[in-house]
Amino acid sequence: MLAVYADAPSPDDPMAALVVGERPGPEPPDGWTTIAVEAASLNHHDLWTLRGVGISPDRFPMILGCDASGLDPDGNPVVVHGVISSPDWTGDETFDPARSLLSERYPGTFAEQVAVPRRNLLPKPAGLSHVEAACLGTAWLTGYRMLFTRSGLRPGQTVLIQGASGGVATALIVLARAAGLRVWVTGRTEPKRAAAARLGAHATFEPGARLPDRVDAVMETVGRATWSHSLRSVKPGGTVVVCGATTGPNPPADLSRLYFRQISVIGSTMGTRNELAALISLLVTTGLRPVVDLELPLDRAREGFAKMAAGETAGKIVFTRR
């Protein structure tokens, strides 16, 4: 079948490891099923995999892609929850020490077909297109958990979102605005800041800018480049929720600021099946939809990867079957 995969880890030049070509079709084990993929969205995770981050070298070649929308063997439209927990795990799947994401241990979704555990499927509502539904399982689910499960934020409070144009960042902007938060966003260019304002940001700032006031919580996906600003921007007793470190995972710890200001740093990863169900319900109820920057047929996936690698995102990049 046609698939987009990482041939071997390529730490310095991720695009060199990217292959669009033929891979064997899935052979689902007991309890799993095969989904015909209609759409799957690109995440920064796929660039990390090409670099060999978060995956052991013996797993290559590996089909990329963490989320999907497609059809089950009976033709029912389904959304895939990409967190694969141990077969006997109960409760919050993200706390299973043995959990993995599709494309880490098991082949991912950038293919004509993908094998997934049956319990990882949710019905796709008719009002959501496959392209929209494909954005939910990683970036939007991550933003949902950061805001609504991990941050402690309440309507009326102020949130700073570091980064304007990425998949998680655009999800955070839309969801935070819908939740009645005051939404402040940093973006690296004026067009990115203007796009964030159109999505619902109440105010936008250049990276590192002094803010009019300290915020109740910061949503961090950028890492080293914005970390000090995040700690300076949060009010005493406030929270920094971290799900990623695009610019590097080891920023200055700034411990004195942490303890004098009594700042809580909270990690967050993906989300549970129940959170994905709630996110889908939220979209159906409110009419909100994921921000889709670009749709490409799977055989042109390289163009999407190049855009993300260059930092030229404006929402989600989605690969479709045709």
Ligand SMILES: NC(=O)c1ccc[n+]([C@@H]2O[C@H](COP(=O)([O-])OP(=O)(O)OC[C@H]3O[C@@H](n4cnc5c(N)ncnc54)[C@H](OP(=O)(O)O)[C@@H]3O)[C@@H](O)[C@H]2O)c1
């Ligand atoms: N833990 C988890 O479960 C989880 C889930 C999803 C994502 N993540 C992580 O979260 C991060 C974002 O993922 P994504 O898929 O949203 O990525 P993406 O679409 O490529 O977005 C990258 C974001 O980083 C921002 N950024 C700011 N300064 C940057 C700089 N100097 N260099 C590069 N980017 C910079 C960009 O902001 P501008 O708008 O200003 O360009 C943009 O918002 C990744 O590191 C990813 O691995 C983790």
